[in-house]
Amino acid sequence: MESFVANNAVAIAIVCGAAAVAYGVILIMWVLKLPAGNEKMQEIAGAIQEGAKAYLNRQTRAVAIVGVVLFVILTVALGWHTGVAFLVGAILSASTGWIGMMVSVRANVRTAEAARGGLKPAMNVAFRGGSVTGLLVVGLALLGVAGYYGVMTKIVGTTSKEAVDALIGLGFGGSLVSVFARLGGGIYTKAADVGADLVGKVEAGIPEDDPRNPAVIADNVGDNVGDCAGMAADLFETYAVTAVAVMLLGSLLFKNYDKALMFPLVIGGVSIIASIIGSFFVRVGSGGGIMAALYKGLIASGILAAGAFIPVTYWLMRDLPKLADGKVVTWGNIYICTIIGLVVTGAIVIITEYFTATKYGPVKHIASASQTGSATNIIAGLAVSMKSTALPVLAISGGILLANYEAGIYGIAVAVMAQLSMTGIIVAIDSYGPITDNAGGIAEMAELPEEVRGVTDPLDAVGNTTKAVTKGYAIGSAGLAALVLFASYTDELGKHVNPEALKSAFALQSAPVIVGLFIGGLLPFIFAALCMEAVGSAGGMVVEEVRRQFREIPGIMEGTGRPEYGSCVDIVTKAALRKMMLPALIPILTPLVIGLVPRALGAESLGYEMLGGVLVGSIVTGLFLAISMTSGGGAWDNAKKLIEDGKYGGKGSDAHAAAVTGDTVGDPYKDTAGPAINPMIKVVNIVALLIVPYLTKN
Secondary structure, three states, X not given: OHHHHHHOHHHHHHHHHHHHHHHHHHHHHHHHXXXXXXXXXXXXHHHHHXXXXXXXXXXXXXXXXXXXXXXXXXXXXXXXXXXXXXXXXXXXXXXXXXXXXXXXXXXXHHHHHHHHHOHHXXXXXXXXXHHHHHXXXXXXXXXXXXXXXXXXXXXXXXXXXXHHHHHHHHHHHHHHHHHHHHHHHHHHHHHHHHHHHHHHHHHOOOOOOOOOOOOHHHHHHHHHHHHHHHHHHHHHHHHHHHHHHHHHHHHHHOOOOOHHHHHHHHHHHHHHHHHHHHHOOOOOOOOOOHXXXXXXXXXXXXXXXXXHHHHHHHHHHOXXXXXXXXXXXXXXXXXXXXXXXXXXXXXXXXXXXXXXXXXXHHHHHHHHHHHHOHHHHHHHHHHHHHHOOXXXXXXXXXXXXXXXXXXXXXXXXXXHHHHHOOHHHHHHHHHHHHHHHHHHHHHHHOOOOHHHHHHHHHHHHHHHHHHHHHHHHHHHHHHHHHHHXXXXXXXXXXXXXXXXXXXXXXXXXXXXXXXXXXXXXXHHHHHHHHHHHHHHHHHHXXXXXXXXXXXXXXXXXXXXXOOOHHHHHHXXXXXXXXXXXXXXXXXXXXXXXXXXXXXXXXOHHHHHHHHHHHHHHHHHHHHHHHHHHHHHHHHHHHHHHHHHOOHHHOOOOHHHHHHHXXXXXXXXXHHHHHHHHHHHHHHHHHHHHHOHHHOOOO
């Protein structure tokens, strides 16, 4: 068995990836066979499907233009191996979001219909619909990385190192699509949500998802293009980029030991099987605990993966050669690193839930502060968002130190890969959120019986927490993945400059490094500011349009006039596509300018020294800012839901109005700017890694 795994590691990874896709197809067929409700429900669901499809079509065309240009540049500059890998990564990343979203917008109405039978059947439909996206993310990512590596080494005949170098292009392709999907989907969903809430809830005093609100369809479309397609593309590229970075470090640190390259692929593969098995543990118990049901699947997947890692690590890593510094690393050290990754995953999930769930202190604090107005709500929300950074960063820091002690930078990389190996079940839990959110909206708009909303509302409330938890997981993974990419950058740079020059390149007493740290630290703030402004501007356009329709179309408020839903969809679609371009180009252009312009002016050391600082600066501030925004935004949202459930006067109270304002601020925090920082910091690092050969004359 040992020799079989070692000799067929790539094939095993491909088979496991294919198993994820195959099971995803089975779930798609199961979901689509379910009843889709009455004619009115199907009409509403059809409008959501049409809007989502139209937006993604236009987003894909916009990204394709940028992608074709970059494909040509990469092919000319780095060769067709890298160019084709870039294309593969971009296509697979886009496909993951596309397919997952198209299933989600069909699972939503079936979840609403299943809610007629109670909590358990509705939960089952929502989770299985979300599982499609989760399985596609890990399945296609592993198929892409392992498949392309196999083609390059077995068919094209390149060396392992050449194949891994080409795979950096695949990671870049996934990252490019991810940053656009996160930005465009985030701007879309929050512009619609902000517009719908400000005019519908605050000004008109009508409930959420009320069919009289002209922005309600756009809001439901946004849940899918942001939280489903955007999250899928985000974690696809994080997974693929991390796998490639670990392979690259393995090739650099353990010369002529290809098992170190194969290891991340195999642990990714066995975790896919663990996640598929773990998904069967997701079921609502007698107590009706929805979050507990979801956690059963996550815990089962983690335990199964931890057990499977033992023989895999032993078979592949027990003959590791010494590291360059003479350190001896055993298979036991590597296994401990995988467990560290799983423990950090659990810690981030628990910490994020604490800061965003309605039953804990932070959300209750914001809800209580809402009693004295919008200002105190926002002050409390900002304070919670800032405090929410401490525990996740300490957990990540502890994981880094422990993994580094066990196996150096390769140990950190393995821990990150183990953490990301849980992506399948994590994304399934996340994609459950927009499905239940839409199901509640469809139930409201189709005027289904109150008992149906009594099922969809608690499902939706938990979905809000699961989305926040997944964003915390994605951010922690992104920060660690970027750290691994930075290590790869320094090792690659070491091949082009002498050891003394490399030491000075990252010395804190170096002025270029300090300047680079400042510039890198600035990037997430500028990037996030542009995202927030985009949502504010587009949301303002939606507000004006909804006000116009309330004013000019007779009978809307009485229920006798029909709102023009399509106009709001069109407004946010155009605004999202137009406003995503500038921030998306920042992480691509910054390393090019910082690294290549000094080289062109004859000051090459200035370029690579400053660029090293930029990479570290973007990781550090990006991690803090992203955690703060996503956790704070989730806490604001659930504080509003807590009040809507009857606290402090309930719906229509002054506290509710203040909480809606806070939630409106928190929306672009948690669903646009915060999550989009993930791909931003990785794109900066990947572009830097790609241009290393051009940073020096050697």
